Amino acid sequence: MLLFTERLFGTGHVSIKEKIRQEAMILFAEKGYSAVSMRQVATLAKVSVAGIYHHYPDKKALYLDAIRFAFSGKEDIFNTVWVMQCSPEKTLTLFIRALFDVLLADRTFHRLMQYEIMEADGERLQLLAQSVFHQQFSLLIRLVQQLAPTQDAHLMATTIIILVEGTLRAQPINRYFPGRKAEHDQVEVMAEHVTQVVLKALQAH
Amino acid sequence: MLLFTERLFGTGHVSIKEKIRQEAMILFAEKGYSAVSMRQVATLAKVSVAGIYHHYPDKKALYLDAIRFAFSGKEDIFNTVWVMQCSPEKTLTLFIRALFDVLLADRTFHRLMQYEIMEADGERLQLLAQSVFHQQFSLLIRLVQQLAPTQDAHLMATTIIILVEGTLRAQPINRYFPGRKAEHDQVEVMAEHVTQVVLKALQAH
DNA sequence: GTCTATATGGCGATAGAC
DNA sequence: GTCTATCGCCATATAGAC
Structure with a gap:
């Protein structure tokens, strides 16, 4: 899955938005929607919480993008x-x-x-x-x-x-x-x- | 399941603790552990939040009692x-x-x-x-x-x-x-x- | 044994600087 | 586009009156 993005953005580079989605996807899979906080996603994605909200309007939108990506x-x-x-x-x-x-x-x-x-x-x-x-x-x-x-x-x-x-x-x-x-x-x-x-x-x- | 308790406590009577467990069980089944709050359980069981904590030391103990009861x-x-x-x-x-x-x-x-x-x-x-x-x-x-x-x-x-x-x-x-x-x-x-x-x-x- | 009131902290989400 | 700082709210849990 990462290989696809690496092909798009060059060697090893993954955009911040993709990094957020990736870490969110893993957390949602491990613990379910309710048990995951935006702070946890932010920590793992190495951005601030406000940084997430620049790319996604709210938590639900992040979740939907994560599963959409995981299922594609x-x-x-x-x-x-x-x-x-x-x-x-x-x-x-x-x-x-x-x-x-x-x-x-x-x-x-x-x-x-x-x-x-x-x-x-x-x-x-x-x-x-x-x-x-x-x-x-x-x-x-x-x-x-x-x-x-x-x-x-x-x-x-x-x-x-x-x-x-x-x-x-x-x-x-x-x-x-x-x-x-x-x-x-x-x-x-x-x-x-x-x-x-x-x-x-x-x-x- | 209710019939058993009714036999123990007389016609239709269910102890507060059993009412709390019953409502908690239903909520945990519907939404999962993390998505359920003690406030929601308290509201449905018609007690205060502090009332729950008189019968259970914490949320996890309430959950464990609920599944133990559901599985018995x-x-x-x-x-x-x-x-x-x-x-x-x-x-x-x-x-x-x-x-x-x-x-x-x-x-x-x-x-x-x-x-x-x-x-x-x-x-x-x-x-x-x-x-x-x-x-x-x-x-x-x-x-x-x-x-x-x-x-x-x-x-x-x-x-x-x-x-x-x-x-x-x-x-x-x-x-x-x-x-x-x-x-x-x-x-x-x-x-x-x-x-x-x-x-x-x-x-x- | 149940309540009101409160402590303490994490939550989702936003404002505004840079 | 990312940050720090903060808002208002709700979370779990407790103190103490009755």
Whole structure:
């Protein structure tokens, strides 16, 4: 993400506004909107509080810009999956793994997404749905329809996303349940398990 | 939940402390810990702020008591499922439906759980795991082992819980994805879908 | 056991110098 | 465009009357 801005502004240089947004994004992801103060953002961004208000009218505008930035460009990562010409089963396997990788690679993004799903109103949910998931969801539905034409594609598509995101979300608490093994935290194991569950679910009954 | 206290204290009477806890619980579930002020709790509980501090040393203690109360007794609802003598498949179907019903019947509980999973440290995650899920999880693991002895019971048990909770959690945003039908919000449809996915996943390959 | 009054500090946001 | 200084308010928490 930083690489993009570095390309725009030269070696290593990031504008003050971008620095503010970046630190705000991280703080909002860690603690949620209410638990973050403008003073904390200012300290981490190495500006004064008034400096923030030069770039943003209020705290909410800063938050909206932060999530808008965090959610942008996420769909591109999946391009390699859909571009490849392989069997539907293999494509599904790659998609599930790619979804795991995206969420694991950007924990800030994942947590902002979780907070938004819990706290956003309809308008912001729509932004999240369209800017992050819409394209992937449509392609996923088509894939499901290829694999299992008789099943409810919307239900299955949401189930696939839920399984991946939920598996990662449940990681911390899973440590406190019986039968836990160290290998359950490996992305290969998680992705393989989810893939098997989904492929079996897509078989005709 | 109120019925229990009513039995203890006579017709309709609820102690001030319980009223404070009750209103705090609802507020914390709606907005999260940081977004709730002692003043708001005091107003809804019809006491002064100082009145709260007579019963609780600080805000965190009030929060901990609220979630402890919200999480207590939830396991009892599943007793009817495990007591019944029927096939493993039928038991699993009943458990999934019961889990849906618990989360749907007590949205306050569900939201407190979501916030805890996001924000709690290890100690509080352990409290959540033990007081809410531990018994159910063990029984669920045994059930999975009956249905699919060769599979990883821990992974499948978590998958089942994730599918139910995730399906409900995704409801609001699902409205903004293509292919959404009104029937997808019916608990019967959701439970049937999850049950089918899980039963297929448990079949030997 | 509940109240009014208050202490103390952090909050979001602004004014005005440079 | 960034700063220091400050506003007015609300936050958690306490003191002490009744």
